[in-house]
Amino acid sequence: MDIKAAMKEKAEAARAASQQLGILPTGIKNQALLAMADALEKRAALILSANEQDLEEARQKGLRRSYLDRLMLNETRIANMAEGLRQTAALPDPVCQGDYSTIRPNGLEIRRVRVPIGVIGIIYEARPNVTADAAGLCLKSGNAVILRGGSEAIRSNTAISSLLSKAAYKAGIPEGALQFVEFTDREAVDVMTHLSGLLDVIIPRGGAGLIHHIVEHSSVPVIQTGTGVCHTFVDDSADQDMAVRIAVNAKTSHPSVCNAMETLLVHENIANVFLPRVSQALREKKVELRGCDRSRAICPEMKAAEEEDWSAEYGDLILSVRVVHDLDEAIAHINRYNTGHSETIVTENLAHAHRFQREVDAAAVYVNASTRFTDGFEFGFGAEIGISTQKLHARGPMGLSELTSTKYLIYGEGQIRE
Structure with missing residues (x-):
């Protein structure tokens, strides 16, 4: 398998889907999120079976208790994932929301509105719940997403992402908007961090080692979700x-x-x-x-x-x-x-x-x-993409608004600049 070619294909599909997703009506996005939540709960047994295989392999490797806890799913955690999607559906759509307007002395009317970032790459470790949280927040904010989870949760993440994407596409989300990287080889991460022009931003979630590696090696802009001391x-x-x-x-x-x-x-x-x-x-x-x-x-x-x-x-x-x-x-x-x-x-x-x-x-x-x-769910954001500890663009729990950028809309009546 040519990982580089496959990753580029995923990114191109996500880029194409993002152009449609960015202008999708709020109602369709909300219907998709509710369908995704239902899919998780209806197929919880499938997810738990996959998760138990991941856990057993992690136990055999002697991974520490705290790591196993991050990896472990149960019915309550799956229900929380579904509830996060439903809360996200209930939140206001940030896309096209205005946050500034003025009329200049020359008569130009200037408005600023929020718009999707485009294509977001999420690289994360251990916690399978990130798959659902990230997918839901990105889709509601009009962004296509490429998810690359850790090898230790590959079965869990594959099961979750498959259920989510099928439900989303059936509800009207453009094909390709939700991509999951099935490659566990580290090469997939290195390729992903160099997909400039196809990915707009990468958000790493995990330990200090992962975050530092992404920050130091990525040619795609990075939003750091930091460690917590x-x-x-x-x-x-x-x-x-x-x-x-x-x-x-x-x-x-x-x-x-x-x-x-x-x-x-x-x-x-x-x-x-x-x-x-x-x-x-x-x-x-x-x-x-x-x-x-x-x-x-x-x-x-x-x-x-x-x-x-x-x-x-x-x-x-x-x-x-x-x-x-x-x-x-x-x-x-x-x-x-x-x-x-x-x-x-x-x-x-x-x-x-x-x-x-x-x-x-x-x-x-x-x-x-x-x-x-300090958690997107507790702050009323529906879920979170991570806790940003940097000071540019976003800081703290990153919800829907933090996954958008801005666009200026200017209305004139023939004004020209002297």
């Missing part, structure tokens, strides 16, 4: 019961995802009381704690944290813990080690809350809530 800072005025609940949720509700907490910072004024409480609650959830010297003096059961722990995205039931002198030290630590994803402060001090939100450099900054909410 997320922090929770418990201020000295915090409601400690609330702080324990937030910390346990942020770390243990789904430890393998990018919005999970990786470092807990505690104000020194409450460390002697709070650390034993939160340590006990976390250890009951099987979390391995790695503390600074001051943390270990209070809770000697913690392992010693090394310098690399402060910048580690564990993606597992491991947490680094540090006692800080005050809000200033907490903010300085976060801005030094974070990845610009999600940060939270637990505090009853409104001035501290405002300072934290103003000075912490991240896509999402919370007060008195878990970082686990």
Whole structure:
């Protein structure tokens, strides 16, 4: 199989389909999304069978628990994928929505409207739910999409993408608008990143290694969906019961995802009381704690944290813990080690809350809530294409609006420029 030729053929088909999809009525796109959701639920058994084969192969390879969790599907996760598609169908169509207008002194009327980007390539690892989320968001925003999942989920992704594309095309989506790359060879990724002129943008979703590789080697523009080294800072005025609940949720509700907490910072004024409480609650959830010297003096059961722990995205039931002198030290630590994803402060001090939100450099900054909410579904976007941690074009959960560009429409009455 000539992978290069096959990838180019897919991209050309997607490019042709994008021209029709970009002007497709909203009603047809919504009908397709609802049909895609129904297809996932009706054929859940097929998806679960394929997923179990992927899981068994991953277990035989000895892949770690957190990786298996990202790969695993069940009826609830399939139902959530379908619900994401339905929520996307219910959202306003961003295409042709105006966000600016003016009339110039010379009489020219200028309007700015949102338009599809064109053809979007998504390169991702492990999570099969990305297949449905990405397909739905791209189609609703008028973009054709080429999906390239990881080899570890090839059976799951093939089953999901086949069901989605059949349902979409039957409902009126142009043939070729939803493409899935069945090649597991790394060459497919390298070819995809050099399809300039056919792909308009590539969005990588996965670990730091994948993202860095795409950014460094792609000749197609890239939107980075970054890794998540997320922090929770418990201020000295915090409601400690609330702080324990937030910390346990942020770390243990789904430890393998990018919005999970990786470092807990505690104000020194409450460390002697709070650390034993939160340590006990976390250890009951099987979390391995790695503390600074001051943390270990209070809770000697913690392992010693090394310098690399402060910048580690564990993606597992491991947490680094540090006692800080005050809000200033907490903010300085976060801005030094974070990845610009999600940060939270637990505090009853409104001035501290405002300072934290103003000075912490991240896509999402919370007060008195878990970082686990940084998610397109939770933000009401229907789903998300990823969490962008860069500052150009889009930042934070990328929903429908972030998958569009702009076009200026100018109306005149014979004006010429002198």
